[in-house]
Structure formats: structure tokens, C-alpha cells
Amino acid sequence: MSDWDESARIAAAKADPSAFGAIYDRYVDRIYSYIYHRVGNAHDAEDITSRTFYRALSHLAGYQDKGLPFTAWLYRIAHNLVANFHRDRQRRPVIALDDLVIRNTTDPHPEAAAELADQTGLLREVIRGLDPKRQELLTLKFSEGLSNAEVGMIMGRTEGAIKSLYHRTLLQLRKEMSKRGLDLERVDL
Amino acid sequence: MNESISSATKKAWEGGAERIRRLLGRDQDPETREALEQVVGDAIRPVQPTEGFRQHLASNLSLAAHDRITGLSIEDTREISTPILLATMLAIVLGGTLATWILVRSISRR
Numbered sequence: 590m591s592d593w594d595e596s597a598r599i600a601a602a603k604a605d606p607s608a609f610g611a612i613y614d615r616y617v618d619r620i621y622s623y624i625y626h627r628v629g630n631a632h633d634a635e636d637i638t639s640r641t642f643y644r645a646l647s648h649l650a651g652y653q654d655k656g657l658p659f660t661a662w663l664y665r666i667a668h669n670l671v672a673n674f675h676r677d678r679q680r681r682p683v684i685a686l687d688d689l690v691i692r693n694t695t696d697p698h699p700e701a702a703a704e705l706a707d708q709t710g711l712l713r714e715v716i717r718g719l720d721p722k723r724q725e726l727l728t729l730k731f732s733e734g735l736s737n738a739e740v741g742m743i744m745g746r747t748e749g750a751i752k753s754l755y756h757r758t759l760l761q762l763r764k765e766m767s768k769r770g771l772d773l774e775r776v777d778l
Numbered sequence: 779m780n781e782s783i784s785s786a787t788k789k790a791w792e793g794g795a796e797r798i799r800r801l802l803g804r805d806q807d808p809e810t811r812e813a814l815e816q817v818v819g820d821a822i823r824p825v826q827p828t829e830g831f832r833q834h835l836a837s838n839l840s841l842a843a844h845d846r847i848t849g850l851s852i853e854d855t856r857e858i859s860t861p862i863l864l865a866t867m868l869a870i871v872l873g874g875t876l877a878t879w880i881l882v883r884s885i886s887r888r
């Protein structure tokens with residue numbers, strides 16, 4: 590969408606809150622996806638996504654463009670709400686049943702598909718066992734497809750620090766996968 | 779004797795160094811890293827909200843935006859804990875009663 594002028598849209602929404610709908614339409618899928626992978630189920634993801642956009646709408650007047658993409662601001666709101674969610678619940682999210690049906694597979698054998706879903710579910714569980722910062726990094730990189738520089742802007746770190754954290758995260762992930770008996774050969778793509 | 783200790787130390791050092799080299803080599807192996815990234819990418823691929831949820835929230839935000847225009851403000855609604863609410867109400871009632879009692883007492887003493 591090349592005709593998207595973010596600054597103009599934000600200015601319009603500040604002047605007239607009804608223009609916020611266009612911003613919502615553009616970012617709701619990305620924010621939902623980010624939250625979903627941080628909380629692990631659709632119900633809580635919907636609740637926190639709603640809160641994120643309500644908060645964005647009510648605080649939009651105070652938003653200042655500091656050279657960061659607008660999404661960085663939205664992700665910060667979502668991040669804070671997710672952090673509150675985990676603090677309130679004081680628990681690690683469990684794997685939700687809907688995790689098992691996200692993955693599309695063309696495999697005609699149900700046993701193979703079930704095994705694949707199990708492995709993917711286990712891997713998600715391993716990822717959710719990581720430090721929240723590392724989970725956030727992986728979600729932003731893989732679910733949102735952001736570069737190290739963009740992730741750095743959102744997480745308030747330098748690109749180099751993100752690169753280093755990413756490297757350490759992959760090493761830890763591999764170690765945790767081995768502990769659970771998941772190896773790269775078994776997790777078939 | 780010294781020679782054998784030196785030889786054993788050297789051998790242990792070389793063995794350790796080789797293990798570290800192998801570990802580093804494995805960790806930096808581009809194919810392994812790529813495979814790991816593919817697996818992780820597959821596990822946390824983007825997901826989309828349901829169309830029903832998307833439309834419902836869009837509609838609610840539209841109403842909230844309208845309320846903001848007309849001066850009403852709908853903020854992020856966080857549930858207030860019932861015990862906190864009751865305690866606050868009780869504190870207000872007790873405070874009011876105490877203030878009234880002090881006022882009445884001070885008037886009656888004059």
C-alpha cells in the first residue's frame with residue numbers, strides 16, 4: 590500500500606478520532622499476531638488486542654513522532670499489556686488447543702499430521718519457556734518479519750545488541766529443544 | 779616426569795580446544811542456523827484474528843471515537859476488584875460519619 594502516509598493518518602486521527610479506524614485496519618492483524626504468540630491463546634489475545642487499540646485511541650493525542658515507526662509505539666503498548674497479563678496471572682501460558690490447528694499441512698496421513706502438530710506445539714512450548722525478552726525478539730522477527738534494526742527500535746536496544754541477543758537466543762533454543770528431544774531432523778518442515 | 783605432565787596438560791588443552799572449536803563450528807554452521815530459523819519461523823508464523831472479532835472491535839472503536847468527539851471518554855476499562863471497591867466505599871462512609879461526628883461535637887461544645 591504505497592499511498593499510505595502514516596504521519597498524515599496520525600495527524601488526521603489526532604484531529605478527528607473517527608479517522609483512527611484506518612490506522613486500526615492497517616495494524617490490527619500484526620498487533621493481534623504479536624499478542625497471540627506472547628499469550629498463547631485466542632481469547633486472551635483478543636482481549637489484549639482490544640485493550641491495546643483502546644489505549645492507543647485514548648492516548649493518541651499525546652503521541653509524538655520521534656523518528657520511530659508508529660508500530661513501535663503500538664508494540665510498546667501491547668508489550669506492556671502482555672507484561673501486565675503475565676504478572677497478573679503469575680503463570681506461564683499453556684499451549685492452547687487452537688495452536689494445533691493453525692498449521693496447514695498437505696500431508697494426507699492424519700497420524701503424520703498429528704505428530705507434526707505435536708512437534709510444533711512442543712516447539713512453541715519451548716519458545717514460551719524462554720525469557721520474555723527473548724520471546725519478544727523471536728515473535729517480532731518471525732511473526733512480524735522485522736529486521737534487527739526495527740526490533741531494536743521497539744525493544745529500546747541497539748541493532749548490535751539485538752543481533753547478539755538473537756544469536757544467544759538461538760543457541761538457548763537449540764539447547765532446550767535437545768532437552769525435550771526435539772532435533773532439527775525430527776521437526777520436519 | 780615433568781615431560782609426561784606437560785604432555786598430558788598439552789593433550790587435555792588440545793582436546794578442550796578442539797571441543798570448543800567443534801561447538802563453535804556447529805553453532806555457526808549456516809545450514810544448521812538456517813534450519814533452526816526455518817523451524818522457529820514455522821512455529822511462530824503470523825496468525826490472524828477472526829473476521830468477527832476484527833469487525834466487532836472496529837465497531838466498538840468507532841463508537842469510542844465518536845464518544846471522544848462528543849466529549850465522552852471511554853478509556854481502557856479494567857475490572858476493579860470488588861473487595862477494593864467495597865473497602866473504598868466503607869472508608870468513604872466511615873470518613874463521612876467521623877467528620878460529621880466531629881463537627882456535631884464541636885458545635886455542641888460551644
